[in-house]
Amino acid sequence: MSATLDAPAQRSLVRFKATFGAYVALTKPRIIELLLVTTIPAMLLAQRGIPSVWLVLTTLVGGTMAAGSANALNCVADADIDAVMKRTKARPLARHAVPTRNALIFGIVLGVASFAWLYATTNLLSAILAVAAILFYVLVYTMVLKRRTAQNIVWGGAAGCMPVVIGWSAVTNSVDWPAFVMFGVIFFWTPPHFWALAMKFKDDYAAAGVPMLPVVATPVQVAKQIVIYSWVMVAWSLLLAPATSWLYTGAAVLAGAWFLLLAHRLYNAVRDGEPANPMKLFHMSNTYLTAVFVVLAVDSAIGLPVLGLPF
Template sequence: MLGARLGAYVSLTKPRVIELLLVTTIPAMLLAQRGTVAPLLILTTLVGGWMAAASANTLNCVADADIDAVMKRTASRPLARHAVPTRNALVFGVALGVASFAWLWVTANLLSGLLAVATILFYVFVYTLVLKRRTAQNVVWGGAAGCMPVVIGWSAVTGSVGWPAIAMFGIIFFWTPPHTWALAMRFKDDYERAGVPMLPVIKTPVEVTRRILAYTVGMIIVSLSLLFATGWLYAVVALGAGAWFLTMAVRLHLATRSGAVTNPMRLFHLSNTYLSLLFVGLAVDSVLGLPVLL
């Protein structure tokens, strides 16, 4: 019984989503000082980042409990099946947010703590409560919250926000729509049933894949801007992974235009692999301290 209850609270934090966010934090920290960051600072920043993301996700579950209950993809979430009282989840989410601020302030610096709080507030109040149910641009602007771990990681090391941090923010900003819209194409009926105006709900598949392609190009362009701060290894990974992602996006768009049966989930899964490869390449390049290419 206790194990099931604890599992429900962990599930509120959406741990699988957090994993991908934290993967981007470490490379950002390593790039900030080209691989010379103290391991303890990395660990403490990851703990603070986890608490911030867990807070945002938990509060998102509180706000979205009604629509989660009617979507097959999310019907098993704790609040949708009443496994956790709403009041408890709200207190849990707020407590995590306060703890993340205090932790980052003490172990890193005040800026990192403030950025974490701003991220939580933006995700809950701007994305979840305002944008998500009102506009198809919800994941475009709301996705900015998911870009913040790299900025928090950079600020934890430097105490400031440099242009490479903005570039990494931009990569994830342009990555988020293709990633999310590919998933939404698969679960279009779910979103329509819940009254959430995701792009595939209100636009044709051709228009959706056209926009996926446009954001993919933007993502690759921004990823190449980091060549001014990285070595040849990152360049190889960025070019290779970018070409792979672009090829798959083009194929999805052409197949959709031709009326063929498509599987957008292939692009969704590829997007996760792409982001992981890109940031792992960035981390290794930074640790090796390779000469800046440009």
């Protein structure tokens, strides 16, 4: 009898776990992880030391809710695209695991909660920046740029750069030049990162009617753009040298050289008609960004003497 009574409860538990997992999936946790990796170093650099643990935690919570809101609303707007693409057809709305109305409400509630939380625990500037990032990602990138221009990821990627600015503002209640430099590192990193992925899945984007650069340009043209943005990214990363020490600068040079090597190898392979593996650069780009920002965090935490401006 006990087993009979337990069966409905077990089925309810299974349904609850599936539903909970679907809502978590709407927030795209893997993307959020990468965003948070950049937030903490930005806070450490702003402090040039270790900020209050409470401030770090509250900023991460607020940032997670803001990113989750943007991603959930993106899933709502892109449900038709996600259902067509092999890479995204398992997303909750594409497989009807969550009602569209519920997903929309969930995304909006997360966005409102992120503003309220950051305003209450950090400052108004951070809260406003978080909402601005959500609105830009959903309204500008998802609803305007993504389906209309091959430059979609270039300008739309600006939303993904906002965590470093939010992290800086949470500590200083302002936005200074190092925050803009960190913003630029991620901004110029996004095209090589995403275009490498899009080269692999260009047929998916073509089927969905999304004009990602690999869909509308030749592989050689795409690889050339990847090289150009990679050089700009590496050069831009060195602009943080005056606010950091030899540790960050050396790591940025080494990591940048590694990135450029793979970018040029991809271009050379595509140009020469040889087998190319853009996913190698895609996965390495995650490692690059993580490594650069982790070293930035260590550099800031241990408080090594900064190189300073040469004038």
